[in-house]
Structures are given as structure tokens and as C-alpha cells.
Amino acid sequence: MASLDDTTDPSGHLIAAKQVQGTTVYNTGLEKLGSVEDVMIDKATGRIAYAILSFGGFLGIGDRYYPLPWEKLTYNTEVGGYVVDIDREVLEGAPSYTDEATAGWNDEAWGRGVYTYYGVHPFWDIAP
């Protein structure tokens, strides 16, 4: 049992979006990569379409946002953050956008490309 405001309890099968936002993201070597900027919700199905990772300065090119399938985030209680099993080289070539630019949120092919890139089957292909 955890109240909505209890950020010290990572147990349980539910988590508030506010607890996800701002959480640090690490690679499998537990090096800090960035943080979760937000999660994008698919309105019709109520599914998390993407977790948006913010890797500011990570690649030396200022803030960039990387949409990832939710399945790629694994919470690690030791470091108190999410670990993503993605190589740096893979991330460097991953679909991303800048703060200024627009992302292809309404472009189905763009979204499919994100999922394909990470080897995850798009949830919208699966019957609800």
C-alpha cells in the first residue's frame, strides 16, 4: 500500500506519472545517461506510447529527446532509477528530436520506426 505522494516506495504494480517524470536513467554500466522527461499516452487505448528520455548534453549536442517503448525501462531499486539496456552506439542512431523541432507524433510510420529500432513489437498491432 502506498499513497500517491509516497515516492519512497517503488514496490507495487502501479506508479504515478509524477514519480516517473524526472527519474534518472542509467545504462547497464550504471552510468547516468539522463532522465525521463515525460510519458506519452495513447488517448484511445490508455497505453503509454513512449517514455521520453532526455539526454541533455549526453552526445554533446544539447537537449535531445528519445522516445522509447515503455518495455525498455527497468526500474533498479539500488540506484533508484531506470536502467535501459541500450548501447551508446545504438542510442546515437536512435530516433530523436530536439526541444525546438516537432516530433512525428501523428505519423504512424514514425512511431513504427521507433519500435522497430528497439526490436519491440508496436502495441497498436496487438488487439486490445
Next chain:
Amino acid sequence: MASLDDTTDPSGHLIAAKQVQGTTVYNTGLEKLGSVEDVMIDKATGRIAYAILSFGGFLGIGDRYYPLPWEKLTYNTEVGGYVVDIDREVLEGAPSYTDEATAGWNDEAWGRGVYTYYGVHPFWDIAP
């Protein structure tokens, strides 16, 4: 096409959690009821388990939080908020919790009760 920060564009099939949080909630008579406090995410499936509506002072009993199935929220572009088709009498008897108390987030029967109360089939009964 909408950037993550563009809150003026309610179109498209995706929405950022930050845009949902704080959005005003109305009844079908377009009377203001409260606002969306947050959304609770089912970690395993990446589904929105509940939208948490905050109806502070609505019933004269201070802040109370009402978990609702995501399906109950309909965005209304005219008022710029969510409309919920739920009678006041129904809301008064709905599952809720206070800021201080704990909610039964890890209690499957409690969650089932919420969905049953609003006549929505629990998404966890449906094969992913």
C-alpha cells in the same frame, strides 16, 4: 504534428502526461468538478490504470482523490478540459481516498471494485 511542449494542440492520438495533469474536469453540464491530479501507470503493461481526479471541496470534505478508468475521460475542446459522464450522486459514493490515507493500489479487489463501480471491464482481464 505537435511538439511535446505544445499544449495548444489537443489533436492527434497522443498526449503528454504533463498535459493531462492539472487539466480541469467538468460534468456533462459543463460545471467544473475539479482537475486531474495524475495518472497511475500499470508498470508491467504500460497501461493507464487510473486517472486520479482531485475534487477538492467539491463535496465539502476537503481534498479527496477519485481513481477513474481512463475510458471515463472525454476531452472537450470547447471547454479545454475533460468531461466525465458521472452523476454527482454516483461520484459521492465512488471509491476514493484522502491525501493522508493510503489507497489500495496493490489490492486487486480494490482495483476491480473501482472498475466495476463505473461499469468498465478491468483491462487486466483482457489478454494483452
